[in-house]
Amino acid sequence: MKKPVDPVKIGQFESMRQPLDLQAAIKESNRCLLCFDAPCSTGCPAGTDPAKFIRQIKFYNYKGAARTIRNNNILGSVCAHICPVEKLCEKQCSVKALEDPINIGGLQRFASEYGKTFALEPLEKSKKNQGKIAIIGGGPAGMSCASALAKLDYEIVIFEKEEHAGGVPKWNIPEFRLPGEALAYDVKNLLDQGVEIRHKSAVESKDAITNLLKDGYDAVFISSGLSVPFKLGLLDGFTNAVDYIAFLRKVKFDRGSINLNGKNVAIIGGGSVAIDSALSANAAGASKVYLISLEHLDELPADQEEINLARLMNIIFKAGSQITGVNAHEKIISGLTGIETDWIEPGKFIPQNARQISGTEFKINVDLVVQAIGTKPGNEVLNFSKALKTKGKGIVEVDDNFDTGIPGVFAGGDVVNGGATVVQAVGEGKKAAQSIDNFIKNRRNSL
Amino acid sequence: MKTRADLSINFCGIKFENPFCLSSSPVSNHAEMCARAFDAGWGGIVYKTLGLEKSFRVVMPSPRLSVLNYMDKRFVGLQNAEQITDRPIKDNIRDIAWLKKNYPNKVLISSIMGYTDEDWIELAKMSEDAGADMLELNFSCPQMAHPSAGHRTGQDFHAVATFTEVVKKATKLPVMAKMTPNITDMLPVALAAKDGGADAISAINTIKAITDIDINSFTPLPNIHGHSSATGFSGPSVKPVALRFVSDLYNSKPLQLPISGVGGIETWIDALQFLLLGATNLQVTTGILRYGYRIVEDMIEGLSDYMIERNIKSLDEIIGKAAQKLTDPSNFETRYQVVSVIDEEKCIGCGQCFISCHDGANQAIKFDPAKRKATVDEERCVGCLLCKHVCPVWDCVSYKEVDTQLVKHAAIF
Ligand SMILES: Cc1cc2nc3c(=O)[nH]c(=O)nc-3n(C[C@H](O)[C@H](O)[C@H](O)COP(=O)(O)OP(=O)(O)OC[C@H]3O[C@@H](n4cnc5c(N)ncnc54)[C@H](O)[C@@H]3O)c2cc1C
Ligand SMILES: Cc1cc2nc3c(=O)[nH]c(=O)nc-3n(C[C@H](O)[C@H](O)[C@H](O)COP(=O)(O)O)c2cc1C
Numbered sequence: 001m002k003k004p005v006d007p008v009k010i011g012q013f014e015s016m017r018q019p020l021d022l023q024a025a026i027k028e029s030n031r032c033l034l035c036f037d038a039p040c041s042t043g044c045p046a047g048t049d050p051a052k053f054i055r056q057i058k059f060y061n062y063k064g065a066a067r068t069i070r071n072n073n074i075l076g077s078v079c080a081h082i083c084p085v086e087k088l089c090e091k092q093c094s095v096k097a098l099e100d101p102i103n104i105g106g107l108q109r110f111a112s113e114y115g116k117t118f119a120l121e122p123l124e125k126s127k128k129n130q131g132k133i134a135i136i137g138g139g140p141a142g143m144s145c146a147s148a149l150a151k152l153d154y155e156i157v158i159f160e161k162e163e164h165a166g167g168v169p170k171w172n173i174p175e176f177r178l179p180g181e182a183l184a185y186d187v188k189n190l191l192d193q194g195v196e197i198r199h200k201s202a203v204e205s206k207d208a209i210t211n212l213l214k215d216g217y218d219a220v221f222i223s224s225g226l227s228v229p230f231k232l233g234l235l236d237g238f239t240n241a242v243d244y245i246a247f248l249r250k251v252k253f254d255r256g257s258i259n260l261n262g263k264n265v266a267i268i269g270g271g272s273v274a275i276d277s278a279l280s281a282n283a284a285g286a287s288k289v290y291l292i293s294l295e296h297l298d299e300l301p302a303d304q305e306e307i308n309l310a311r312l313m314n315i316i317f318k319a320g321s322q323i324t325g326v327n328a329h330e331k332i333i334s335g336l337t338g339i340e341t342d343w344i345e346p347g348k349f350i351p352q353n354a355r356q357i358s359g360t361e362f363k364i365n366v367d368l369v370v371q372a373i374g375t376k377p378g379n380e381v382l383n384f385s386k387a388l389k390t391k392g393k394g395i396v397e398v399d400d401n402f403d404t405g406i407p408g409v410f411a412g413g414d415v416v417n418g419g420a421t422v423v424q425a426v427g428e429g430k431k432a433a434q435s436i437d438n439f440i441k442n443r444r445n446s447l
Numbered sequence: 448m449k450t451r452a453d454l455s456i457n458f459c460g461i462k463f464e465n466p467f468c469l470s471s472s473p474v475s476n477h478a479e480m481c482a483r484a485f486d487a488g489w490g491g492i493v494y495k496t497l498g499l500e501k502s503f504r505v506v507m508p509s510p511r512l513s514v515l516n517y518m519d520k521r522f523v524g525l526q527n528a529e530q531i532t533d534r535p536i537k538d539n540i541r542d543i544a545w546l547k548k549n550y551p552n553k554v555l556i557s558s559i560m561g562y563t564d565e566d567w568i569e570l571a572k573m574s575e576d577a578g579a580d581m582l583e584l585n586f587s588c589p590q591m592a593h594p595s596a597g598h599r600t601g602q603d604f605h606a607v608a609t610f611t612e613v614v615k616k617a618t619k620l621p622v623m624a625k626m627t628p629n630i631t632d633m634l635p636v637a638l639a640a641k642d643g644g645a646d647a648i649s650a651i652n653t654i655k656a657i658t659d660i661d662i663n664s665f666t667p668l669p670n671i672h673g674h675s676s677a678t679g680f681s682g683p684s685v686k687p688v689a690l691r692f693v694s695d696l697y698n699s700k701p702l703q704l705p706i707s708g709v710g711g712i713e714t715w716i717d718a719l720q721f722l723l724l725g726a727t728n729l730q731v732t733t734g735i736l737r738y739g740y741r742i743v744e745d746m747i748e749g750l751s752d753y754m755i756e757r758n759i760k761s762l763d764e765i766i767g768k769a770a771q772k773l774t775d776p777s778n779f780e781t782r783y784q785v786v787s788v789i790d791e792e793k794c795i796g797c798g799q800c801f802i803s804c805h806d807g808a809n810q811a812i813k814f815d816p817a818k819r820k821a822t823v824d825e826e827r828c829v830g831c832l833l834c835k836h837v838c839p840v841w842d843c844v845s846y847k848e849v850d851t852q853l854v855k856h857a858a859i860f
Contacts (some may be wrong), residue, residue, distance in 0.1 A: 023841045034738060043551055059714045059745035063752045118756075337770075 001028065002103050007312055010176040011283050013255075017081070019251035020103070026111040029058040031095060032102050039092035040104060045427035046144070048073040050089045050104045053111055066115025069108060070123070074147035074190055075140050077116070077182040078169050079423050084303055088423065116185050122192035123147075128155035131218035131440045135159065136203045136384075139167020140422045141223035141413025143190050145436070150193035152437050157217075158195065161202035165190075166416075167225055169422060172248040172273075174280050192393030204380035209388070209409055219436045220441075222384065222396060222404070222411035223429065225374035226419055232268065234323060235369060238329045244269070244277045244372035251280040261285040264365055266336055268292050268323065269372030270300040275307065277370045278315045290314050290364055294341055294354050296320040322354060322363070335365045377415050385409065394419065401434035403439075410436055452754035454490075454747060456762055458705055458728045459621035459646045461580050465490035465552050466762065467743050469717065470709050470730030471558035471583065471625075471650075474740075477534070478542035482549065487740035488747055491554030492546075493649075493730060496531035496585045497539050497570055502562050503593045505533040513668035515684055524684030525733050526658040528590050528669055528676065531560050532753045536570075547578030551811045556623070559614075562596055567610050568617040584611060584618050584645075586636075587627035587652030590678040598627035598652065604639035611643025623647040623707060626692070628685075629655050633692050634699050641704055648696055649707035649730065651689045654677025669708040679856030682733035690724050697725025697770045713742060715749030722762060723769035724848045785830035785846040787811075787823045793843035794820050800834035800844065808833045825849065 001024075005016040020028060027402050038051030049072050058067035069076035085091075087107040093101035130153045133416075135142045138160035146156045148163055164170055164184045191197070205211070208218050229243035244267075265281040267274050270293025281289045291310065293300060297319045300307060320340055327335035340360035344353050376393035387406045389397040396411040398404050404411050412428035414420065454465040468491035469475040469484050469757050476495045484492060498505060508528050515524035532539060546555055558573035559582060561567035571582055586601035600606045607624065615622055617678040624640035637648045655677045659668040667675035689710025696706050708726025712718055713734035721729055734742050761764060789800070789812075796819030804812040809826035813836055815821075823834075835844035 055741070056745055056748070058718050059742060059749065061714075061745040061749040061752075064745060064748040067748075 001100060002106065005309060007271075010279060010309075010313065013175045013283060015081070015179045016176045017106075017109070019113055020106040020110040022110075025057055025085060025107060026245050028103050028107055029054050031099075032058060033094055034058070035094050039094060040089035040102070043089045043092040044423065045088070045421075046073045046075075046094060046423045046430065047081070047427065048076065048079065048108075048423070050108070054102065054104065054107055057107055057111060062114045063118060063120060064119050065107075065111035066118075070115060070120065070189055071424070073426050074144050075169070075183075075186050075422055075426050077112040077185050078140070078178060079426070080105060080112050081182050082169070082173060083108075083177045083423050084421060086303060086305060101316060112182075112185070113152070116181075123189055124151075124154065125192070125194040126150035127153040128156045128194065130437075132157070132216060133219050133221065133436060134212045134217040135221045136208075137161070137167065137222070137415070138165035138197055139223060139225050139354045139413060139425065140169065141225070141415075141425035141429040141432075142167075142221065143186070144193045144426040145221045145223065145410075145412065145433045146429075147190055147193060148430045148433030149436060150195050151431070152189075154437075154440075156195045159199045159201045159203045160197055160199050161224075161227075163199045165197050165199075171252065172245055172276075174248065174276055174283075176279070176283065177276070194270075202380075204378075204383070204418050206383045207385060208380075208383065209385040213408055217256070217408075218440050219408040219410065220382050221429075221432055221436065222376060222381070222409070222415060223413045223425070224381060225414040227378040228376050229371065230374045230376065231371055232323070232373070234326060235333070235371065237331060238326065238328060238333045238369070239432060240333050240367065241369040241371065244273050244370050245375065247277055248273075248280060251284055258284065258354055260368070264288040264290070265368045265370060266290045266292055266364065266366045267370045267372055267418035269374075270302060270319065271293040271372065272302045272306055274372035275302045275310050275315075277372050278310055279313055280366075281370065282305075282313050282315065285367075290318050290366070291315050292318040292321055292323060292336075292338060294320070294351060294359035295349055299349060318362075318364075321360075322351075322356065324356075324361075327363075333366060333369055335363055336369065337361065375414075375419065381415065401435040401438075402428060407433060408439060449755065450751075451747075452671075452751040452759070453482040454751060454754075456727055458707070459581060459623070461554055461621065462729065463490040463746055464552070466722070466727065466729045467746055468493055468554070468556070468707070468728060468730045469735065469817060470732045471585065472732040472736075473529070474732055474735045476532070477538075478545050481542070481546050481555075484735075484740045484743075485546075485550045485553045488743045489740065491556060491580075491728070493558050493583050494539070494543060494579075495534075496558040496560050496572070496588065497536060498531045498560050498562075499536055499566050499569065502566050505530045505594070507533055507594070508669075508758050509669045510671065512670045513658045515680075515682075522737055523682065524656075524658060525682045525736065526656060526669070526678055526680050527653065528671065528678045530591055531585065531588060534799055536573070540573050543574065543577040543579055554580050556581040556583050558583040558585050558625070560588065560591075560596060561610065562593060564613045565619060567613050571614045571618045571620070575620050579620065581622045581623060582614060582618065583625050583649060584614060585652075586610070586640075586693075587625045588679070589627065589629055589653055589655045590676065598629050598655075601625075601627035601636060601652075602630055604635050607636055608639040608643040611640050611645050615644035621646040623649050625709075626650040627652050627654055628692055628710075633695055634702065637696055637699070637702055637704070640831050641702060645704065647705045647728075648702070648717075649709055649728075650692045650696060651685070651710045653681045654685055654688060656680035681710065682737070683711045683713060686717060686720075690720060692719060693726050694724040694770045694773055697728075697767050702831055712807060713738070715746045715753065718746050718750060719753065719765075720769070722766050725767040725770045727762075727766055747849050762809070782851045784849050784851050785832075786825045786828040786849050787830065787832060787834050787836070788845045789821055789823055790843050790845070791820055791822075793840050795840060795843075796820055797839060799837045799839065803833050803837045 235241035557579035588597035591597035708721035
C-alpha cells in the first residue's frame, strides 16, 4: 500500500513522501509472497535484491535489510527515494496478479532509514593492495564503480569537478523528491571504504586519460555523465531563457536569488526533468506554470505518478504543442507564441515528425522560460584520448563489459547510455568494476 | 568491525556452529535435502525418524495435512497425519553416512523409534555406525498406526525410562528424549528419561488437535477417505505451549538437563525467546515447510546483530535469563496496579477499544462521537490492557502505574 504524496511538503521543499513506520513496514512486508524466482530482484538493474531485503524485514531482520541494500547498491538510500520502481521492481511483482504490488520503494526507505538510525556498522576499508584506479566523475556511476572496486581492495581516486560528490542527485534532483540526508549517507558509506574523492578536480586537459595511465593508474573509469544541456535556437540570447540543469540547481541551492512570486513560467519538455522543473517553479512561488511538449498527454515520457502530481499542483499542460515565436523587449522574453501539433507518422516522437495544426495558435505571457529538452556529455570528453570512440550526441562507445576498447579504459552511466536512471548508472558502475578487476587480473597473470 | 557474533553452542558435549537445527520431519527426509539445508546455514539436523520396516511397515495416509487459518492470515498452524519415515532403513542409513562424510563439521542427530528393546538397540547401533553425532528418541509422534509407539510410549513413564536405558547401554552417543506435549505435566516423563540415562530433552513434538471441519460433508480435515483424526499440530500457534513446556523443564530443580526447544520457531525473535526460557539448542519444521530452508539466514543475522548490539559474547550468557522471571501466580505483586493511557494524537477514532472494553472488560473507555476519540476513565480502568491489544495503531495505547490506595475496583462490584 502506498500513502499519497503530500503536496504541502513540495511547497516547503521537504520530502513529499512520508516514510513507512515500523508497523506499516511489517504489514507491507507480510504482503510479499517471497517468490521462488523473485522477479522484483531480476528487475533491478543494480542488483539491489529487493526480494531479499523484503524477506529480511518480514523476519524482523531490519539491520540485515539495511545491510543488503547498502552492500548491493552504494546509492541505496538515494534509490529508495527516487527509483522509478513502477517501471522496474514493482512492475514485476507477482502480487500484482492479486492486488496492488508491494510498496518496494517504501520498504527500501524504511530499511535504509533503520540502518542509519541504528548505526549499521561501516563498510570495510579497502586494503588498497590490488591496484590503483582513477574514476572521472563522482556521480552515481562513479560512486558505484568505486565502491565495488574498494570491496575488491583497490585504491580508488575519484576526480570530481564539483565541491561535492553525487552528480545529478546532488545538484539537480529537487529536495522534495530526494532529501539531502539520503545522498549524504550514501557518500559517507563510500568514504568509509577508504575511497578518495578529489573535489574541484575536473579532468579536462588534452590526453587526460593517457596521462592518468602513465601516472601509475592501472585503469580509468569515465563516468562524467551529461553536463551540457540542449537549447532551442529560438530562445538563444535571451536572459530569461534558462536550461533546466541550471534552473534546478538554483532552486535547490540558491533559491533566494530567484523570485518567482506571481510570475509565469514556461517549461519546455515532457520528461521527468520537465516535471521536476515545473514542480520546482510552482514550489518557488510561480503563479502559473506551463508545460509545453510535442508529446500529447498520453505520450509524455514522464511517469504517470509524476504527471498526476503535476496536475495536482495545477501545472498547465500544453501537451501536443510547439513554440513558434518569442515576444521580447531588449533581451527579455515577455511572451511565447505556439501552436498545437500532431504527428505526421504515428508513434515517432521527434520534432521533425511534428505537424502544426492551423487555427490552434496560442499566446502566453511568461516571465521565465526553462528548457528541459535533454543533455549531452561535456566536450572535454572528446579530448580524453584520441582513441576514445563516441557516437551520437557525444556519448562514449563501449562493449557489453563497459570497455571502451582502449586498454584499461572503461566507461559507464549516463555518459554511455545517453541518460537513464540512478539505478541503471549504479548497475553499470558495478559491472564495469567487475570488468576492471578482470582486466587487471588478466594483465597480472600474463606478466 | 565485527558483523557476525559467535553463535556457537555446546550441547551434550557437541559443538554446533549455531543452535539452529532442522527437526525430525519431511524437511530432513533424505540426504539431498539435508545437504541443501546445511548449505543454507543450518547448524545441525535431526534426521527424519527412522524405524525398522521388518517390525512395522509405515504407510502414510493421504491427504496428510490441514491448516489453521485466521481470517486473511493463512497457515498460523499446521496439522499433519504423518508417521515416521516410510523409506527403507538401508537407504536412510546410507544417507546419514554420506551426510557425515560430506559435512563433517555439521551436526547430524539420528531420530529413532523402536517397538521393542531389540529394535531400539538395532536402530541406535546402526545410527552410531553410520556416524551420527547424537540420538533423539522419538517418544512423541501422536499418530503412529502402531498400537504401542510414539506418544503412547511418551505418556508411559516406565517405557520411557526402559527404552532410554536400553539405548544408552547400546551406544556411546549422547541421547536426547523427545517429549510429547499431549500430557498435563511433562516433568515426570522427562525425569523418567533422565533416570534412563538421557543426556538432554527435546520439546515439543506436535499437539493432538483438529484444525478444520468441512461443514458440508461433516468431515474433519484432512479428509482421509471419509475419516480423520486428532493429529499433530505445529507451527506459530503452538509456540506458546512449547515455550511453557521448555520453561517447565528448565526451571525443574531435579531435571537439570540441557534442552532442545521445538515448536513454532520461524524468526530470530522466536529463537531468542526459546533461548531465554532455557533452550540451548533449537529445532524447526513448520517454518521451513512454509518458507523453505532460507529462513535460517535471517535467524543467524538477526540473532547475531542482537548480540553485537548488546555486547553479548556467547549465547550461554542469555540462556534461561527469562525463565528466572516466571513464578507462581500466587506470588504476583498485586499492590502494583496500572491503567491504560491512550495517545490522543495517535488515536484514529475507530472505537475498537470501546467495544472490547464495553463488552469484554470494565466499561472504562469513553468514546466521544463528535471528536471520534477514545479516552480512558481511570476510575473504572482495571489495567487489563485489552484496549491496547485490540488497537489497530500498535503504539497508541500504553499504560502507567497508579497509586493502589486510589484503586476502587473492589468498590465497583
Ligand atoms: C532533473 C533530473 C531528475 C532526475 N530524476 C531521476 C529520478 O527520479 N530517478 C532516477 O533514477 N534518475 C533520475 N535522473 C537521472 C539520473 O540522475 C542520472 O541517470 C544519473 O545521475 C546518472 O549518473 P552518472 O554518474 O552517470 O552521471 P551524473 O549524475 O551526471 O554524474 C556525473 C559526475 O561527473 C562529474 N563530472 C562531469 N564532468 C567531469 C569532468 N570533466 N571531470 C570530473 N568530473 C566531472 C559531475 O560533476 C558529476 O558529479 C534525473 C536526472 C535529472 C537531470
Ligand atoms: C509433517 C510433519 C512430520 C513430522 N514428523 C516427525 C517425525 O518423524 N519425528 C519427530 O520426532 N517429529 C516429527 N514432527 C514433529 C516436528 O519435528 C516438531 O516437533 C513439531 O512440528 C513442532 O515444531 P514446528 O512448530 O517447528 O513444526 C513432524 C512434524 C510435521 C509437521
